[in-house]
Amino acid sequence: MDHKKTAEEILKHLGGNENVESASHCVTRLRLSIKDMSKVNDQAIKTLKDVNGTVNQGGQYQIVIGPKVEQVYKEFEMAVSKEKPVSSRNSNPAETPKKKNVFSRMLDVLMSCFIPIIPIIAGSGMIKVLCTILVSAGVLTNESSTLQILNLMGDGVFYFLPFFVAFTAAKKFNTDHFAAMVMAAILLHPNLMAMSAEGATSTSFIGIPLQLLSYSSQAVPIILAVWLMSYVNPIADRLSPAMVKVFLRPMLTILIVAPVMLIVFGPFGDFLGGYFGKFVDVMNTWGWIAVSINALIFPFLVITGTHNALIPLIITMFATKGFDPVLIVSGLVVNIAQAGAAFAVALKTKNNQMRGIGLSAGVASLFGITEPALYGVNLRLKRPFIAVLIGSTLAGAVAGITGVTAYSFVGPSIISLPIFIGDEGFISLVWVILTVITSFVLTFIAVWLIGFKDPVDEEKESNPTVTNTLEGKDVNDSPVENVVEEHVGSPLKGEAIRLSQVNDEAFATESMGKGFAIIPSEGRVVAPFDGTVVVISKTKHAVALVSDNGMELLIHVGIDTVKLKGNHFNLEVQTGDQVQKGDTLMLFDKEEIKNLGYDLTTSIVVTNSDRYPNIQHKTGNVTYGDHVLNT
Incomplete structure (x- = not known):
């Protein structure tokens, strides 16, 4: 895999770096926040060699790469940063992206806060697994000091989880990382823990009741605190004179955010945790059903x-x-x-x-x-x-x-x-x-x-052996090695002719690929095989498809019909649609276009002809779905 080339191709089909608001990745996917999805060529991205698929869900555009995603992400970041950082995409108010719904924003925040810390949690978890194996094998006993220290190594990330989440949340909300970790330190301060350990369930701060809770392993309070800080910190920065800003800004931020965190966000997180505990208990009760x-x-x-x-x-x-x-x-x-x-x-x-x-x-x-x-x-x-x-x-x-x-x-x-x-x-x-x-x-x-339905078997079932119809040759006389046979149906009704007879040098010389042409008798174009619509011209007169086996076919209606600017053409599909053989792709006003003086000869070209050493086609009268081309 050429990671650099893949990243550059992805960026190009995303509409360039100006269309990328933010980027991250998980184990197998690039996860992108896109400004304008209409600029994204989703089908082109899907057809890239190293891309396994795309998902547009929850306000996030995801590109499935696989285990090499981290290397692709690094190259993607480098490609984007050639002009400006990914994190600074909203400088132009006119290009402000559409707001995501509340659920999508919450989901995006949670994933951004937790996904980056998965590796360290996994590593710590494996230490816990090692402890279990050593005890089960009799190497260590439960009373062993070595075991206790190993358990400390494995438990550390969970106990101090607020610190890790504070850092990732600060990165997500683009606020002060160190101030965020101060909030985590306040939640886990030994004196706060000691107050609750003495049996007290609540205390007060400037006369306001403050519930005493254990915040180890909790994430919700710190996420909410950092979110609030992302608004408070800029205000504190503006209010602080330059001479004393170095200490006044963080001081004001802590004095405002910390009390809200302890009085409001802490109990709210504990409330959610209680319901989550009940949810876990229900799942455990359901057992195998769950x-x-x-x-x-x-x-x-x-x-x-x-x-x-x-x-x-x-x-x-x-x-x-x-x-x-x-x-x-x-x-x-x-x-x-x-x-x-x-x-x-x-x-x-x-x-x-x-x-x-x-x-x-x-x-x-x-x-x-x-x-x-x-x-x-x-x-x-x-x-x-x-x-x-x-x-x-x-x-x-x-x-x-x-x-x-x-x-x-x-x-x-x-x-x-x-x-x-x-x-x-x-x-x-x-x-x-x-x-x-x-x-x-x-x-x-x-x-x-x-x-x-095996791709090969499916074609054999729907297209029995054709002999003596393709330019007078038996298709079985010219087997193509290492290439799946393709059987193309006629996309139009009319007279099939050779490309060399088309009054357009680009097609007649086969510079765009091999194929044939049809002089249409009706104004309708249908899918010649099962596949995907990958390109539609802005002027609606041409459509490109890719078959399920990889044949790339261009259907170009008329000569110089681009000058009609889409008039007299009606599309029945859009880019990315999956089509079945015979589905209507396009309707056009045959008589009106002809009266305007345009030649309606339609070229059907295999644009990846180099993949097929032997392309044969039928000439003469054809109707929709007739077997006209074979590889």
């Missing part, structure tokens, strides 16, 4: 890009409960199910390209990276995705019944199975291995039984 339901829903969360909204819940669960019997477990069975489906497709397909994609995507899913399998195989072929839902749901039930529980927040995969080892010892590892096997095998069998 795991099955979450496993069924999880793939849809990944598709919409909202699965990361669970991260704050998971982190809070580990910080307060110390384990997760539902969410990470559900993620594990879904990841393995995606792998099982991808491997089944790889073994069953007759398409060499799909076989390669299935094998690589299956391996990636076993290691926790599911987007290649989800977008490149299972969702694309539809039925394997149904098999994933079946396998995930059933395996989730097995996991719930056997009591599989995660004791550390690490991305679920076959290499992180030790996170499921608990106080029961290695028997818990046996149960999780059984769950993994169940998820993989059941999904694999489901794909094998349900089947799927």
Whole structure:
């Protein structure tokens, strides 16, 4: 993968750096805040070699890259910063982006606060797993001082979670990082903790009641405090004279924000925490039902890009409960199910390209990276995705019944199975291995039984062997190696002719690619195959499609009809639409355009002709859907 080239191509199709408000990334995706989505060429981004798909959800545009996303992100940041930083996109009021709804903004804040700290939480969690393994293996005892110190190493990030969240929140809200961490220090100050430890439940500040709570492992109060600080700090800066600003600005910020945090935000966070605890208890009570339901829903969360909204819940669960019997477990069975489906497709397909994609995507899913399998195989072929839902749901039930529980927040995969080892010892590892096997095998069998429409098989079924019709040749006489055969139906009704007969040098010389032309007898254009609309000319007279097997086809109605500026043309599709063979793409007023003196000869060109050594086409009278071109 050429990370620099990929990043530059993405930026170009996003509409340039002026259209990018902010950028971040998670494990597999670039997550972008875009000013004007109408400037984004979504289909062009999707067709980039190293992009597995895109999601526009919750006010955030996400580009699915895979495990190399961090390298692409770094190159993307460098490409953007050639002109100006990503974080300073709103300097022009005329280009202020549309406001997101409240839910989208809240989701964006939560993900921005928690996603950056996942690696350190995962690393700390693995230390806790190491402690469990050492005790289970008899290497250390529960009374060992070594074990106690190791536990301190693993627990530190959860106890002091407000500090980490304060830093990421300050970055998100673009405010003073050090003032934000002061707020975290106030929440965790030993004297405040000591007041509640002495049995008091409340005190007062300038006569206002102040509830005494434990703020270790809490995130909501500090996020709200930093949000408030993002408004207070600029005001304090303006009010502070330059001579004393160095201390007066932070002093005013602390004096205003800290009391509000302790009196209002703290109890509010505790209130939410209480309801979250009840939610966790309900999920634990439901047991295998909760795991099955979450496993069924999880793939849809990944598709919409909202699965990361669970991260704050998971982190809070580990910080307060110390384990997760539902969410990470559900993620594990879904990841393995995606792998099982991808491997089944790889073994069953007759398409060499799909076989390669299935094998690589299956391996990636076993290691926790599911987007290649989800977008490149299972969702694309539809039925394997149904098999994933079946396998995930059933395996989730097995996991719930056997009591599989995660004791550390690490991305679920076959290499992180030790996170499921608990106080029961290695028997818990046996149960999780059984769950993994169940998820993989059941999904694999489901794909094998349900089947799927293989790209090659689908074409063979809908297009029987054609002989002696394509320029008098048998298409089976010229096999094309390593290229999937394409069978193109006629997009118009009329007379098919050679491109060399077209009165337009660009088409007649085949400089744009090989193909044929049709002199239309009706003003209607239909899809010549199953595929995607990738380009529509602004003047509506031309449309480009990509077939499901990768053929790029341009349908150009008339000669010099660009001068009509879209008049007398009506489009029935838009860029990015999925179309089936025979779907109407365009209507045009044949008689009116002809009366205006335009030649309506329509060129149909394979723009990636170099991929097909042998392109053959039919001439003579054709109607919609007739087999006119073969590779």
